[in-house]
Amino acid sequence: MGDAHAPAKAGDHGHDHGHGHGHDPNLAHHFETMGQQVEAGKLGMWLFLATEVLLFAGLFCAYAVYRANNPHIFLHGEQYLSKFWGGVNTIILLLSSFTVALAVRAASLGQQKNTVVFLALTIVGALGFLGVKAVEYRDKFSHGTLWGTRYHPHDDAPAEHAAPRAAAALLPERDAAVDYAVRTPWDQAATAQERSLIAVPPNVPAVKVTDARVAPEVAAEAGAASAQRLKDAHIFFGIYFVMTGLHGLHVIIGMIAIIWVMVRAAKGHFSASYYLPVDLVGLYWHLVDLVWIYLFPLLYLIG
Amino acid sequence: MSTVPTDNYLTHSRGFLSWALTLDHKRIGVMYLISTLLAFFVAGVLALAVRTELFSPGLTWVTADTYNRLFTLHGAIMVFLFIIPAIPGALGNFILPIMLGAKDVAFPRLNLASYYLWLIGGALAVFSILQGGLDTGWTFYTPYSTESARKGVVMVVTGVFILGFSSIFTGLNFVVTIHKLRPPGMTWFRLPLFLWGIYSTALVQVLATPVLGITLLLLIVESTMRIGIFNPDMGGDPVLFQHFFWFYSHPAVYIMILPGLAIISELISCHSRKPIFGYKFVAFSSVAIAAFGFLVWGHHMFVSGQSTLMSMIFSALTFSVSIPTAVKMFNWTATLYRGSISFCTPMLYALTFLFTFGIGGLTGIFLGALSTDVHLHDTYFVVAHFHYVMMGGAVIAMLGGMHHWWPKMTGRMYNEPLAKLACLLVFIGFNTTFFVQFVMGSLGMPRRYYDYVPEFTIYHQISTIGSYILAVAFVLMAGYLIASLFRGPIAPANPWGGSTLEWHCASPPPHDNFAITPTVGEPYDYSGMAYNPQTGGWEHGHPGKAGPATHGTT
Numbered sequence: 001m002g003d004a005h006a007p008a009k010a011g012d013h014g015h016d017h018g019h020g021h022g023h024d025p026n027l028a029h030h031f032e033t034m035g036q037q038v039e040a041g042k043l044g045m046w047l048f049l050a051t052e053v054l055l056f057a058g059l060f061c062a063y064a065v066y067r068a069n070n071p072h073i074f075l076h077g078e079q080y081l082s083k084f085w086g087g088v089n090t091i092i093l094l095l096s097s098f099t100v101a102l103a104v105r106a107a108s109l110g111q112q113k114n115t116v117v118f119l120a121l122t123i124v125g126a127l128g129f130l131g132v133k134a135v136e137y138r139d140k141f142s143h144g145t146l147w148g149t150r151y152h153p154h155d156d157a158p159a160e161h162a163a164p165r166a167a168a169a170l171l172p173e174r175d176a177a178v179d180y181a182v183r184t185p186w187d188q189a190a191t192a193q194e195r196s197l198i199a200v201p202p203n204v205p206a207v208k209v210t211d212a213r214v215a216p217e218v219a220a221e222a223g224a225a226s227a228q229r230l231k232d233a234h235i236f237f238g239i240y241f242v243m244t245g246l247h248g249l250h251v252i253i254g255m256i257a258i259i260w261v262m263v264r265a266a267k268g269h270f271s272a273s274y275y276l277p278v279d280l281v282g283l284y285w286h287l288v289d290l291v292w293i294y295l296f297p298l299l300y301l302i303g
Numbered sequence: 304m305s306t307v308p309t310d311n312y313l314t315h316s317r318g319f320l321s322w323a324l325t326l327d328h329k330r331i332g333v334m335y336l337i338s339t340l341l342a343f344f345v346a347g348v349l350a351l352a353v354r355t356e357l358f359s360p361g362l363t364w365v366t367a368d369t370y371n372r373l374f375t376l377h378g379a380i381m382v383f384l385f386i387i388p389a390i391p392g393a394l395g396n397f398i399l400p401i402m403l404g405a406k407d408v409a410f411p412r413l414n415l416a417s418y419y420l421w422l423i424g425g426a427l428a429v430f431s432i433l434q435g436g437l438d439t440g441w442t443f444y445t446p447y448s449t450e451s452a453r454k455g456v457v458m459v460v461t462g463v464f465i466l467g468f469s470s471i472f473t474g475l476n477f478v479v480t481i482h483k484l485r486p487p488g489m490t491w492f493r494l495p496l497f498l499w500g501i502y503s504t505a506l507v508q509v510l511a512t513p514v515l516g517i518t519l520l521l522l523i524v525e526s527t528m529r530i531g532i533f534n535p536d537m538g539g540d541p542v543l544f545q546h547f548f549w550f551y552s553h554p555a556v557y558i559m560i561l562p563g564l565a566i567i568s569e570l571i572s573c574h575s576r577k578p579i580f581g582y583k584f585v586a587f588s589s590v591a592i593a594a595f596g597f598l599v600w601g602h603h604m605f606v607s608g609q610s611t612l613m614s615m616i617f618s619a620l621t622f623s624v625s626i627p628t629a630v631k632m633f634n635w636t637a638t639l640y641r642g643s644i645s646f647c648t649p650m651l652y653a654l655t656f657l658f659t660f661g662i663g664g665l666t667g668i669f670l671g672a673l674s675t676d677v678h679l680h681d682t683y684f685v686v687a688h689f690h691y692v693m694m695g696g697a698v699i700a701m702l703g704g705m706h707h708w709w710p711k712m713t714g715r716m717y718n719e720p721l722a723k724l725a726c727l728l729v730f731i732g733f734n735t736t737f738f739v740q741f742v743m744g745s746l747g748m749p750r751r752y753y754d755y756v757p758e759f760t761i762y763h764q765i766s767t768i769g770s771y772i773l774a775v776a777f778v779l780m781a782g783y784l785i786a787s788l789f790r791g792p793i794a795p796a797n798p799w800g801g802s803t804l805e806w807h808c809a810s811p812p813p814h815d816n817f818a819i820t821p822t823v824g825e826p827y828d829y830s831g832m833a834y835n836p837q838t839g840g841w842e843h844g845h846p847g848k849a850g851p852a853t854h855g856t857t
Binding site for chain 1: 409475478479484516517518530532543547
């Protein structure tokens, strides 16, 4: 049985004592060294981050499928999103990633006060992000640009929204019968014209552009067909709300985690030799940031 | 006679809270074992109810609606509450750290959390039964699930979503444990093959389950907020749901079977007293199965309207999985060759496995081939194939593993003759239940149907009788296993002459597994061990007393 084997390390008994190099109260009983514990913690966190990436990957996949199937819906929907607020939020999250990195650095140097300050700044960033998101969501609710069965865009949308909708409504059909009418005579031209329609700035009346390039009767026909095609425009907003909603949920979870390590840091639980929780929470926050770095261009900047 | 060590993991502390809040991987393993076996019992009773209804065409004893709910819950509970968590959660948790020579898994708190998530997920599933159940089948296909079965689906899917977290946490824990907690000397190629199998499983758990998570989340959002993403009426794509679902659920069948394959490697080597033939091939074949498993999900959708080209590619890729699986089958057979085989209960299960899993694997070829699948799709042939690999594979392997490690876990021996009888009954009952389903499936009996033409009656009746034989076998098994806890002979530390580390510590193991980190050698070195008739176990360092079977080592 076991006693047939010579002890691996003489005098290295039990689980709580006798590690030979001083006992650290932060070392869990089943690890041999602090180094082993840190490595295990980090590997665990990276694996967890991989699962988070895969969770969002499902949504990115859904996004890709629906955008490939309905490009016009995405180009239409994107114009309802505010590049300004999206950009502000991107900057806020990038700065908060910076402050959390500073917090980890401060923790690794044993600077307890700085750790708390930088973590607090990160929370301010997270709150700012959520505040901006709330402004954007309120805007969607007031304009009725919501998901699925709750998609009822109002006609009293502000001016900056009225023009792009007119432009999008005139998008030439791409795969229905009307497609032939538009595309067959001037194959390349139709594509170019389609591009120009999409790229129309919000404040330029769409009709002016189309008048110059499309025969009126074709435009009218295409318009009727496009209205039919845009009946599923809610899909964009469904995906928008699911993606940003799940991301927002991660921001909230991240905030809770940051508050937890901030309280522990304030209580003096961490030192230069033990700051693993700060490190792990920092990694998580970077992921939250990273997901947004993909969400922002995919939702706001595709026009 | 050896006695039960006074301080073991069972007696280390007492009281309800010492179990409910335990961080000891062994106690968590035992809690998982009891809970998953309860789920197995519930789902088994549901299966008997389904088979009873199918005994005669038309109404036998329940209505069509009830029948739909019965088979849905049978599938959902068996898959999500039993097969996926059972082997990693129960046997993996108990055995893995000891086999590794570690004191615990890397994250004991996460381990306990994963158990409680299982409990919450299970409670939601049970709650949904009280609420009227669900009749979508365990696959929750849209748009039916989001349009007609909304109420039930939200509850069950939320439960499965939570179970997914449980599964991820277990997998993550095991990956980190195997990477970071191996003692000195335990190199990758000295890992017992059980650990290679659990490791591969854990990778799939970590990498596939999040996709199930987002799928179920979208299903919940679709059902509650009506975003229309899977609803063709609203421009959504129901086939996308199937892609999402099978992207997880095909790898998930490897989450179910890989731990079973892992157990069989241990059983075959230990009970034929030979090092496993082609260790590295068996080890890498687990990883290969895990990797190939991610590339074949489309073979569930040959008739769902995906393009012919995609179906052809998925069909071709599907055959790739058979290569590492066949490597395992051949290497196990080669291990048996000229081994000193002991026909004890665990080994009988292992041999049963070779037979039933062999049939399950070979019938998979008919379903992986595009042309034959179009004929066999959604017939009882699929049901039979699935049960031959899942029950004939994973469950039989789990039963073998349970009988193999029962003395280690409980410190008691069970009644061997009764155990052999139960194994025989399982073998007969299982094959009677499911073999005829191949026949009626190929004759065109569709799966999930409540009613059938009278020509199929005889097949259904044979199948139902088989399921009753299985029920008898399981009642018998429960009887002698529970009796062994109270009246079973005290188990020696090493009743089978096993060579892996869990047999080096006492039965049941002490709280900390090993007082001293054990020295690690080759995993399957059976030399220098001898049978001691006084303790009924195998011991090192008695070269004079040769046991009944000590040859066969290299």
